[in-house]
Amino acid sequence: MGAELVFCVRLLDKTFGAQGYSNIALDRALRDSDLNPQQKSRVSALYYGVIERLPELDYVLSRYSKKPPEKLDPTVRNLLRCGVYQLAHMRIPDNAAVNECVNACKKLRYTSASGFVNAVLRGFVRDGKQIPVPKDPALRRQVQYCAPDWLIKQLSSEYGESVMDALLTDALGRPPVTLRRNPLAGDASAFLRAMGEISVEKHPLLPDCYRVQGGDVTRTDAFAQGMFHVQDLASQLCCLALDPQLGDTVLDLCAAPGGKSFTLAELMEDRGQLYAFDLHTNRVKLIAQGAQRLHLQCVHARTGDASLHNPELPQADRVLCDVPCSGLGVIRRKPEIKYKDPAAFTGLPPVQAKILENAAHYVKPGGYLVYSTCTLSRAENDGVVDGFLQQHPEFEGVSFLETLGEPFGNWKVTLHPGCLGSDGFFMAKLKRAR
Ligand SMILES: C[S@@+](CC[C@H](N)C(=O)[O-])C[C@H]1O[C@@H](n2cnc3c(N)ncnc32)[C@H](O)[C@@H]1O
Numbered sequence: 001m002g003a004e005l006v007f008c009v010r011l012l013d014k015t016f017g018a019q020g021y022s023n024i025a026l027d028r029a030l031r032d033s034d035l036n037p038q039q040k041s042r043v044s045a046l047y048y049g050v051i052e053r054l055p056e057l058d059y060v061l062s063r064y065s066k067k068p069p070e071k072l073d074p075t076v077r078n079l080l081r082c083g084v085y086q087l088a089h090m091r092i093p094d095n096a097a098v099n100e101c102v103n104a105c106k107k108l109r110y111t112s113a114s115g116f117v118n119a120v121l122r123g124f125v126r127d128g129k130q131i132p133v134p135k136d137p138a139l140r141r142q143v144q145y146c147a148p149d150w151l152i153k154q155l156s157s158e159y160g161e162s163v164m165d166a167l168l169t170d171a172l173g174r175p176p177v178t179l180r181r182n183p184l185a186g187d188a189s190a191f192l193r194a195m196g197e198i199s200v201e202k203h204p205l206l207p208d209c210y211r212v213q214g215g216d217v218t219r220t221d222a223f224a225q226g227m228f229h230v231q232d233l234a235s236q237l238c239c240l241a242l243d244p245q246l247g248d249t250v251l252d253l254c255a256a257p258g259g260k261s262f263t264l265a266e267l268m269e270d271r272g273q274l275y276a277f278d279l280h281t282n283r284v285k286l287i288a289q290g291a292q293r294l295h296l297q298c299v300h301a302r303t304g305d306a307s308l309h310n311p312e313l314p315q316a317d318r319v320l321c322d323v324p325c326s327g328l329g330v331i332r333r334k335p336e337i338k339y340k341d342p343a344a345f346t347g348l349p350p351v352q353a354k355i356l357e358n359a360a361h362y363v364k365p366g367g368y369l370v371y372s373t374c375t376l377s378r379a380e381n382d383g384v385v386d387g388f389l390q391q392h393p394e395f396e397g398v399s400f401l402e403t404l405g406e407p408f409g410n411w412k413v414t415l416h417p418g419c420l421g422s423d424g425f426f427m428a429k430l431k432r433a434r
Helices: 002-017 022-031 037-052 054-064 074-089 094-107 111-126 137-145 149-159 161-170 188-194 233-242 259-267 281-293 335-339 348-360 382-391
Strands: 177-181 200-202 209-212 228-230 249-252 273-278 299-303 316-322 363-373 395-397 412-415 425-432
Touching (some): 002 094, 037 054, 037 335, 074 111, 094 111, 137 161, 149 161, 177 233, 177 259, 228 259, 233 316, 233 363, 259 281, 259 316, 281 299, 348 363, 382 395
Parallel strands (some): 249 316, 273 299
Antiparallel strands (some): 177 209
């Protein structure tokens, strides 16, 4: 574990020093490394574990280190976080875990801190590795849920204690990997054969939706042959909510990396036109590459700003507005979102409203518009669509996917891990009456 530990500490140093997403930083670092698959999987477990449990780990450090965690050197702090995480949550013998951290100190050129690291970790081991319980009730919840106070309060007040509990508890473990099978690239048995050793299980709710137990799905023949793409259940349901028909003209205005565009095109059996836009040209390439791998001809990937009217675009039968958002529904995949400054989210609703307002121009009379986010924030969800409907009497909310039962059967649906096991997600379906 020595090499993995040093690798992980360096990656955590980079992650906390930058604004990027953990999954992208990890993928890139692992791709460029010479670690073997077992080492990669141990690095992933430790890296995500530390980010997910940061408040808990820092609380432990605050009790065992004379210096408060925020005053420690960032590299030493990350090494100690890894050490406490390994001791409390990984099956590594105590002595081995402590010794590795002491040795890693030297490899990271922090030899002078090795005695201190040893003392902090040995102190935690001596006390039976029990996570201390803070007396202060607010701090106790922060340590229990590994989340900041503002997030616990916002989720509880907007969605209730049980949704807050489900979302934050679920975010303390690795999320499921869900696939959308491409029915245009062969039948289900060919897909299962081409998945090889990877064990896949059909999702009880949706045809063409599969859960994966583990393993790198991108190394399978099925991936190479364009038989699936990775897509969470919530995101698949959002495409079914838009319900594109064969031959439709569909606009997907915030489309990268393209997961929803691909499912929409597959639902259309690749017949019709699907224009998939994104603001960032480098991300548009991901849509084009994905569509090519999945053999989808009807997807046209373009750079475009969804908040600005483009008079060259056709009137569409269906428009998807999967807007940029705070991402509070996907903290189990991107745990660093929990620690963002909430002030950074206050500018989102006006941007989302502007994109929705512009999207409405493209919808044909009788056509449909789906507004969606992967967040649980009332201001970004209900606030934006309710505000839009007040200004647009030509649109009305229409219910969707009623046959799936609760929580469907309304024109606005909020999903969270506690209901269907999906990511947290919001979708609203609107029809242009005239
Ligand atoms: C939630 S993600 C979309 C995920 C995508 N629909 C999928 O299923 O793969 C939001 C996307 O909106 C893009 N974006 C942000 N502002 C935009 C704008 N003004 N116009 C178009 N795209 C924008 C981001 O680059 C990001 O790729």
